[in-house]
Amino acid sequence: MKKPLEVLRLYPPHDYTLHGAFESRAQRGPQRPFILFGDKTWSWREFAAEVECAARLLVARGIRKGDRVGVMARNSDGHVLLLFALARIGAIMVPVNPEFGVEEARYVLHHARVSGVAAGSDMLDIVRAACEGLAPAPWFVLLDAGRHGESLLRDLIQTAPDVALPADVGAGDTCLIVYTSGTTGFPKGAMHSQRSFVTGGEAFVQRVYLQDDDRVMIVLPLFHINALFYSVAGALAAGASMVIAPRFSASTFWQTAVETGATEVNIIEAIGTILKNRPRSEFRPGHGIRKVYGVRESMAETFRNEFHISHLIGGYGMTEIPGVTCNPFEGPQKPGSMGPVGRHPDPNRPWAECRVVDDEGRDVGVNEVGELVVKTPIIMQGYFRDPEQTKAAFRDGWFLTGDLVRRDEEGYFFFVSRKKDIIRRRGENIAGAELDRVIGGHPAVHEAAAIAVPSELGEDEILVAVVAKSGQTVSAAEIAQWCRGRLAPMKVPRFVAIVDDLPHTPTHKVAKAAMRSDRTLVARAVDLAAPVPREKIAGP
Secondary structure, X not given: OOOHHHHHOOOOOOOOOHHHHHHHHHOOOOOOEEEEEOOEEEEHHHHHHHHHHHHHHHHHOOOOOOOXXXXXXXXXXXXXXXXXXXXXXXXXXXXXXXXXXXXHHHHHHHHHOOOEEEEOHHHHHHHHHHOOOOOOOOEEEEOOOOOOOOOEHHXXXXXXXXXXXXXXXXXXXXXXEEEOOOOOOOOOEEEEEHHHHHHHHHHHHHHHOOOOOOEEEEOOOOOOHHHHHHHHHHHHHHOOEEEEXXXXXXXXXXXXXXXXXXXXXXXXXXXXHHHHHXXXXXXXXXXXXXXXXOOOHHHHHHHHHHOOOOEEEOEEOOOOOOOOEEOOOOOOOOOOOOEOEOOOOOOOOOOOEEEEEOOOOOEOOOOOOEEXXXXXXXXXXXXXXXXXXXXHOEEOOEEEEXXXXXXXXXXXXXXXXXXXHEEEEOOEEEEHHHHHHHHHOOOOEEEEEEEEEEOOOOOEEEEEEEEEOOOOOOOHHHHXXXXXXXXXXXXXXXXXXXOOOOOEOOOOOEOHHHHHOOOOHHHHOEEOOOOOOHHHHOOO
């Protein structure tokens, strides 16, 4: 296995544009596979030619440097094609969650002021409705077949006119605006430069020791920073191949891995939990996956011992700051940690700095809890059309993550909670994330989420909403008993609501803001502090 820096040094230097990085990698074996999607395999040479045609088509459609083009579709090779084609002319891709309804899509597309939208055929009606009122009106193109009378991107590319492409595109030009999931308020569009994207891929080579012959299976949606900055950018940086799945399918995950020869995959906690709980009849022992990024401690044993995957890597990043910390590939790793500060394959490259601070910005001690603040070369350029939020996101040049962590003696970081997910009870701070994890470990619990609700005595009480596993039941009393055996008394919830499901953000995180605004939750919950009615305690 090559060391990460050895992988990068397989290729000539480049200018840190997407076009420059791609040309650098394509020179070494242009017939090697670059993208596998469905029954189609694109070589590096074939894809390069397609990008040039697509870039000319975009110029002919009036797209200029700095313009934005939305993409709202299931994962496809078209996402990657448009990303590279837009970057080739200095324009910007705005990926949109394909699960969005009209109002959600309208906000993103109007805020981004898109000039055009590439859509999946089953989302075109939503896209058209969402773009009503945009001036000038954007053009639309389909990424897949399925409707008559609509232009298909592949057909248009074949007739792209022979127009000149701009020569003034640089590494500092914005190539992506990725909108945050918006757990509170409206989503914000984090702008990333071409340099940030390419550098993020190089950092991912370091995190998972990505090799030039690896095949990166992409199951996370291509509006997600993980799929873009880790999978796509990582494959680019390593000169590797990517296997694109339209969406995550638990029932076919292992079969797809076998059929495509996938060797690495990135997941999130929800996917790991689903795979852990799926019938083992779906598992294929002949798969070639050797590395998984994103496996949490609760599922590591299953992935290592049952799925036989040797390298399980976990780290920390955000839409604004991808890939900040990571457990080292060659160890030592600490279960449950976010790892130490990550690094670039080149040890001479300056990298991220992290501090843990109190509310006044003062550094806290070892193993004390504070907010993580970060300086890193892979950082957003700011929030699009939102200078106030951009300014509020920084203090003295440090990005404020809003995450509470602690750092141990060896520099490993441990996540405690979102700063806004702290419950203040009886003078103590309680992390909602801790309760989620502990209650989620109950054998009958599929998912749990704790929030603060008002107390009659001031401060907060704890309410936890619980979703039982399919075919199982659990009571409020059982949840309380589970907590008493594992948590301090002040952390035992007062209210327990057994619900059918929890609200989620587009990136599959529990939308606790939506829970807090649901005024019916307390009424539906069992109050474990309520006095027992006399008739229930009276003897015979």
